[in-house]
Amino acid sequence: MEKNFFDISPEIRELGEKAMKKVLPYFEEIDEITEYNQLKMLRAFQNARVSESCFAASTGYGYGDRGREALDSIFAEVLDTEDALVRHNFASGTHTLTVALFGVLRPGDTMVSVTGVPYDTLQGVIGLGENSNGSLKEFGINYEQVDMLPDGGIDYEGIKCAVKPDTKMVYIQRSRGYSLRPTLLFDDIRKISNLAKSIAPDCIVMLDNCYGEFVEKSAPGNVVDLMAGSLIKNPGGGIAPTGGYIAGKRELVEACSYRLTTPGTGKEIGCTLGHSRELFMGAFNAPHVTGEAVKTAVFAAALFELLGYDVTPKYNETRGDIIQAILLGNEERLISFCQGIQAASPIDSFVTPEPWDMPGYDSKVIMAAGAFTLGASIELSADAPLREPYAVWMQGGLNFHSGRAAVLLAAEKMKNSGKDS
Numbered sequence: 001m002e003k004n005f006f007d008i009s010p011e012i013r014e015l016g017e018k019a020m021k022k023v024l025p026y027f028e029e030i031d032e033i034t035e036y037n038q039l040k041m042l043r044a045f046q047n048a049r050v051s052e053s054c055f056a057a058s059t060g061y062g063y064g065d066r067g068r069e070a071l072d073s074i075f076a077e078v079l080d081t082e083d084a085l086v087r088h089n090f091a092s093g094t095h096t097l098t099v100a101l102f103g104v105l106r107p108g109d110t111m112v113s114v115t116g117v118p119y120d121t122l123q124g125v126i127g128l129g130e131n132s133n134g135s136l137k138e139f140g141i142n143y144e145q146v147d148m149l150p151d152g153g154i155d156y157e158g159i160k161c162a163v164k165p166d167t168k169m170v171y172i173q174r175s176r177g178y179s180l181r182p183t184l185l186f187d188d189i190r191k192i193s194n195l196a197k198s199i200a201p202d203c204i205v206m207l208d209n210c211y212g213e214f215v216e217k218s219a220p221g222n223v224v225d226l227m228a229g230s231l232i233k234n235p236g237g238g239i240a241p242t243g244g245y246i247a248g249k250r251e252l253v254e255a256c257s258y259r260l261t262t263p264g265t266g267k268e269i270g271c272t273l274g275h276s277r278e279l280f281m282g283a284f285n286a287p288h289v290t291g292e293a294v295k296t297a298v299f300a301a302a303l304f305e306l307l308g309y310d311v312t313p314k315y316n317e318t319r320g321d322i323i324q325a326i327l328l329g330n331e332e333r334l335i336s337f338c339q340g341i342q343a344a345s346p347i348d349s350f351v352t353p354e355p356w357d358m359p360g361y362d363s364k365v366i367m368a369a370g371a372f373t374l375g376a377s378i379e380l381s382a383d384a385p386l387r388e389p390y391a392v393w394m395q396g397g398l399n400f401h402s403g404r405a406a407v408l409l410a411a412e413k414m415k416n417s418g419k420d421s
């Protein structure tokens with residue numbers, strides 16, 4: 001007899017089997033994408049001639065750090081860009097995006113966000129809130145926005161009106177973030193970029209690529225000018241302990257490097273302190289780990305649909321990121337779901353997440369995360385603001401086996417709570 005390591009009822013196990021049958025054909029597609037991206041990564045390592053000397057710790061200015069340079073060239077190759085800036089001292093994804101924005105925008109420039117309001121933490125960077133201290137706005141950079149259509153689609157007509165021949169930046173956010181709009185696919189990004197360039201040939205098309213890396217075969221480097229992302233999401237492979245990347249056209253990446261360090265020194269300095277090995281290992285594992293996270297999301301979509309909930313995206317929809325939203329309908333279920341995910345974590349499985357008043361949110365938020373790296377959302381995690389439509393956003397999973405167990409445990413915890421809706 002197989003041993004049951006977790007308390008999951010026969011009823012939920014059976015539904016889990018049903019869900020597996022539904023998703024298996026889609027797992028073949030995910031495996032094909034994973035293999036493609038994994039081999040692309042392997043080839044990039046070889047082309048960069050990575051050897052053990054690349055892992056050596058540099059100190060001080062870090063001049064001539066071969067590992068740092070090799071890692072930049074690997075990221076450029078897998079993202080289909082001319083150049084990249086991959087550093088452990090980007091403190092967060094927001095910091096990385098901020099360096100990119102301040103790196104290329106100048107007073108008087110206009111930035112047009114064409115995918116609605118950007119991710120929460122970027123709003124203060126742009127200067128959308130009451131406190132614009134240190135924001136782009138304070139430095140004289142104008143901001144305009146084209147909202148998504150009511151059905152969550154891209155408002156191409158709106159973009160045509162908002163983008164002017166002298167628009168400096170067209171800003172795209174790929175991931176749904178914590179909204180219910182669909183995530184953009186490579187083709188959507190290409191279409192927006194083509195439209196923007198037809199009106200403003202010299203504009204910079206910039207992409208917030210967070211959560212999107214290695215989910216599709218096509219990398220957006222061929223269709224955007226500049227992109228940025230976080231190493232505690234997909235491209236860190238669950239191993240990078242911190243950091244971010246900027247990638248794109250050579251002269252734009254250089255401008256960003258002047259903002260990160262200084263005009264003149266740019267990419268030439270920045271010691272790696274012994275972190276290079278983790279960043280290389282993380283990058284190498286990233287395509288595979290991303291595939292595992294996508295499988296976990298697809299399985300969750302199938303299982304919770306069988307349980308009668310609205311999910312987005314559905315298990316059979318093409319994905320552009322690793323996020324799964326599940327509309328659970330009430331507070332009790334959200335809490336049980338998050339407690340189930342937490343209980344299946346390798347770290348802090350014994351703690352019980354509770355809703356709390358998180359600064360910057362207008363309702364209580366509950367979060368489940370039991371991760372090796374604090375805040376890493378390539379590791380399985382779930383977040384839910386306690387408000388209509390009572391949706392939970394789940395992402396990550398270092399391997400599908402533990403991811404599936406966590407999703408089953410979440411379903412189990414919910415089974416006996418919140419039955420009244």
Ligand SMILES: *Cc1c(COP(=O)(O)O)cnc(C)c1O
Binds near residue numbers: 092173210
């Ligand atoms: C995570 C994320 C960010 C910001 O990254 P942090 O590391 O949380 O600062 C920005 N945009 C999107 C779409 C994200 O998912």
